[in-house]
Amino acid sequence: MRLCIVGIGGCGGHLAEGFLKNQDVAILKKHLGEHVSFGGVKGLWLEADVQETENQNFFGSLERGCYPGFFIPHDVIGSESKTSKLIVDRYGYDVKKQGFMRQAEFLKAVFEIFDSDEEVKRAALSEHESENPILRAAWDRIRPHTTLAGLNDNNNGSEMCDGILFIVSFGGGTGTGFVNPITRYIRRERPAYPVFVLGVLTEEGTDPQQRAKEAKRDLGATISLYDLLTKRVGVGVDGVIVVDNQIMVEKFGQDYSAIDGYIHQAMRPFVAERHYPGEDPPSLAMREKFIEGLDRPPILVPCYWQEKRRKDPEENLVKKAITDGRLFGCDPAMADRAYVFTRGFVSLDKIVRAVARQTGLAEDRIEPWRKLGENHADEILILLRNPYGEEKGCEVKGNLEYRIHRVIRMALKYMDDPESNLVQKGMPDLTKRALEDYFYGEDGIKMRFELGLKRIEEGKKPFFLNERNVFERSAQESDAFELRRGDQKVGDGEIRRLVEEEVRRVLAERGL
Amino acid sequence: MSDLNGTMAAVQTVDASSRLVPDGLSSFIADVSSNGFLGISLFLLLLALGIALHWLNMKRTFERVTATNNGGEVSRDELREEMFIRQGSNFNAAAVTAWMLLVAAFAYFYFLTPEIFSRYNYYHVPDLASGALGFAAFGFVVLILALGAAAFVPKEFYGYYELSRKMKVAIMLAGPMLAISIVLSVQQGTTFPQVELASRIVAFLALFASELALLWPIYAEALGGVR
Numbered sequence: 001m002r003l004c005i006v007g008i009g010g011c012g013g014h015l016a017e018g019f020l021k022n023q024d025v026a027i028l029k030k031h032l033g034e035h036v037s038f039g040g041v042k043g044l045w046l047e048a049d050v051q052e053t054e055n056q057n058f059f060g061s062l063e064r065g066c067y068p069g070f071f072i073p074h075d076v077i078g079s080e081s082k083t084s085k086l087i088v089d090r091y092g093y094d095v096k097k098q099g100f101m102r103q104a105e106f107l108k109a110v111f112e113i114f115d116s117d118e119e120v121k122r123a124a125l126s127e128h129e130s131e132n133p134i135l136r137a138a139w140d141r142i143r144p145h146t147t148l149a150g151l152n153d154n155n156n157g158s159e160m161c162d163g164i165l166f167i168v169s170f171g172g173g174t175g176t177g178f179v180n181p182i183t184r185y186i187r188r189e190r191p192a193y194p195v196f197v198l199g200v201l202t203e204e205g206t207d208p209q210q211r212a213k214e215a216k217r218d219l220g221a222t223i224s225l226y227d228l229l230t231k232r233v234g235v236g237v238d239g240v241i242v243v244d245n246q247i248m249v250e251k252f253g254q255d256y257s258a259i260d261g262y263i264h265q266a267m268r269p270f271v272a273e274r275h276y277p278g279e280d281p282p283s284l285a286m287r288e289k290f291i292e293g294l295d296r297p298p299i300l301v302p303c304y305w306q307e308k309r310r311k312d313p314e315e316n317l318v319k320k321a322i323t324d325g326r327l328f329g330c331d332p333a334m335a336d337r338a339y340v341f342t343r344g345f346v347s348l349d350k351i352v353r354a355v356a357r358q359t360g361l362a363e364d365r366i367e368p369w370r371k372l373g374e375n376h377a378d379e380i381l382i383l384l385r386n387p388y389g390e391e392k393g394c395e396v397k398g399n400l401e402y403r404i405h406r407v408i409r410m411a412l413k414y415m416d417d418p419e420s421n422l423v424q425k426g427m428p429d430l431t432k433r434a435l436e437d438y439f440y441g442e443d444g445i446k447m448r449f450e451l452g453l454k455r456i457e458e459g460k461k462p463f464f465l466n467e468r469n470v471f472e473r474s475a476q477e478s479d480a481f482e483l484r485r486g487d488q489k490v491g492d493g494e495i496r497r498l499v500e501e502e503v504r505r506v507l508a509e510r511g512l
Numbered sequence: 513m514s515d516l517n518g519t520m521a522a523v524q525t526v527d528a529s530s531r532l533v534p535d536g537l538s539s540f541i542a543d544v545s546s547n548g549f550l551g552i553s554l555f556l557l558l559l560a561l562g563i564a565l566h567w568l569n570m571k572r573t574f575e576r577v578t579a580t581n582n583g584g585e586v587s588r589d590e591l592r593e594e595m596f597i598r599q600g601s602n603f604n605a606a607a608v609t610a611w612m613l614l615v616a617a618f619a620y621f622y623f624l625t626p627e628i629f630s631r632y633n634y635y636h637v638p639d640l641a642s643g644a645l646g647f648a649a650f651g652f653v654v655l656i657l658a659l660g661a662a663a664f665v666p667k668e669f670y671g672y673y674e675l676s677r678k679m680k681v682a683i684m685l686a687g688p689m690l691a692i693s694i695v696l697s698v699q700q701g702t703t704f705p706q707v708e709l710a711s712r713i714v715a716f717l718a719l720f721a722s723e724l725a726l727l728w729p730i731y732a733e734a735l736g737g738v739r
């Protein structure tokens with residue numbers, strides 16, 4: 001599988017940089033010829049904040065033909081845009097806002113408006129030739145790097161990616177808010193295209209970089225995780241690879257570039273080329289393995305280890321990865337599958353047996369993929385699928401349930417804090433009602449998060465169940481979903497007539 | 513041409529090298545650099561060792577993959593295909609250039625003046641040596657040889673190795689180092705029969721250091737594989 005790496009937001013951009021770094025040498029700081037990334041990956045950075053893009057020099061503007069490039073999707077909406085004005089007037093949201101001040105619900109709400117409000121759709125369609133111009137523009141920048149590229153997409157004849165890995169931080173910013181809408185948008189076009197997310201959960205306490213309180217970030221993280229994990233397979237992503245920055249900070253201190261470097265290193269066995277002969281399955285087959293037996297995307301916990309090459313390395317590699325190399329706390333014995341990526345010379349049987357011994361998984365639930373290594377080292381990355389589900393597992397420090405339970409509790413705490421001001425006074429009534437309902441309604445996310453906590457405590461899988469939109473009720477209450485043919489509203493009589501005609505046709509076809 | 517040898521022996525050499533390295537070492541390097549057979553043997557030995565170790569590295573990889581494949585057959589061609597990595601066009605261009613320059617620097621160092629091989633050198637062809645385009649013609653012959661070396665070497669050698677950026681930079685820097693070696697050899701050719709020992713030593717060190725840098729990925733892989 002060759003991945004298209006899409007970093008979203010600040011953290012996503014920093015991490016994507018590691019993946020997209022040119023492996024070629026520069027002559028007088030000028031890279032001539034094709035960009036060669038490790039594993040042959042391609043990619044870009046999606047960002048909402050212009051200032052963030054100006055504070056770095058790795059990504060150039062895609063609009064100016066740079067590669068690797070950044071793209072600001074909201075720039076496709078002009079400052080005088082009717083669509084933008086309509087959304088501001090009706091919902092109070094400025095789609096051209098720079099950065100999102102760690103409000104995960106902001107982008108979620110904005111993209112739902114494009115999805116649910118027929119008038120906004122029509123305005124966008126007439127103005128931008130797309131019902132959702134922001135997501136369309138983002139996807140138009142990603143697609144040329146993929147096997148879904150159209151004839152008109154310019155990919156310079158290079159090899160294309162047959163899967164996408166979005167990289168985000170679950171800190172409540174651009175990455176948190178953008179990853180779900182863009183995935184959903186891609187899925188409408190290609191339900192079976194492999195799409196994964198690598199999400200970094202921010203550390204406990206106040207974030208020294210953004211100075212955002214943990215509870216606020218955790219609300220963003222919970223909303224994002226909720227949306228990612230509750231979408232059905234074929235609608236959402238095929239797996240959410242989680243990394244806990246708390247573990248990284250304990251390992252590297254506040255050295256974020258070292259943390260980024262380590263996360264990239266840990267993911268190298270996943271993205272690397274140089275497969276063992278005959279062990280490079282088509283990406284769709286790999287996707288099937290990840291979602292086998294599930295109707296919702298799995299949580300994947302990465303466990304990584306690297307050591308100097310030696311004889312029979314399998315047992316030690318696996319043991320070290322599982323015990324010392326977890327990038328998110330978990331109980332490996334609770335995993336229902338393990339996907340193993342190795343680099344170096346390892347025996348297939350021995351690695352499967354070692355993983356089975358360390359996790360208690362049946363051997364037929366372990367999928368190994370081997371690649372050739374480098375620098376006389378052997379490496380292993382084990383992705384443990386859904387390694388949680390123990391009753392009262394949330395009370396055991398170091399478990400996935402323990403960490404997620406804390407994150408949800410912090411999110412609920414933030415929602416209950418009057419200073420949080422989640423439903424801002426200045427917003428139009430429609431938005432205020434929708435947000436009130438979304439956050440605190442009888443079927444709102446507060447109630448759902450509480451249910452999630454209960455399910456975690458009871459050791460149930462999955463802990464989040466059904467998707468929840470900000471505007472779903474408001475949209476139904478308004479006439480946003482009324483059926484139209486062109487500009488004409490379609491009445492009940494006409495719908496009845498059409499259904500009767502269709503039933504008659506089917507009956508006639510069957511000779512009844 | 514034997515007159516030239518006599519002339520050469522009588523030349524007052526300027527030993528500036530004593531300022532760069534200790535006396536004992538400088539005289540040792542001077543001895544090695546002016547010993548044609550030793551130099552060429554060393555040059556060819558390093559090359560041959562590189563080729564042999566590359567073959568050994570490939571064989572060892574094949575054996576390790578086979579050994580970890582539970583007796584399953586491994587196709588050599590398929591393995592070679594999987595092993596091959598693109599190193600980037602900048603690097604490839606720099607590596608091709610460096611290999612061409614290596615051959616050129618070698619030829620200029622040993623075969624331009626009669627100082628080392630009194631019977632086999634550029635000055636042995638009087639028409640060429642005294643002609644206006646002599647250096648160019650000599651360069652052209654060297655270029656043909658160098659193209660032959662460059663045609664297969666970088667892809668064959670480097671495509672099968674994971675090269676760190678530092679290693680790539682070292683290989684890329686071999687180009688300028690070899691250019692220095694060539695310039696110094698040409699200077700020797702121009703000022704001959706006067707011999708400047710310091711530039712000769714620098715040209716020699718640049719030539720062999722570059723050869724080592726160009727072959728280092730293979731040596732490093734082989735050394736690591738031994739552990």
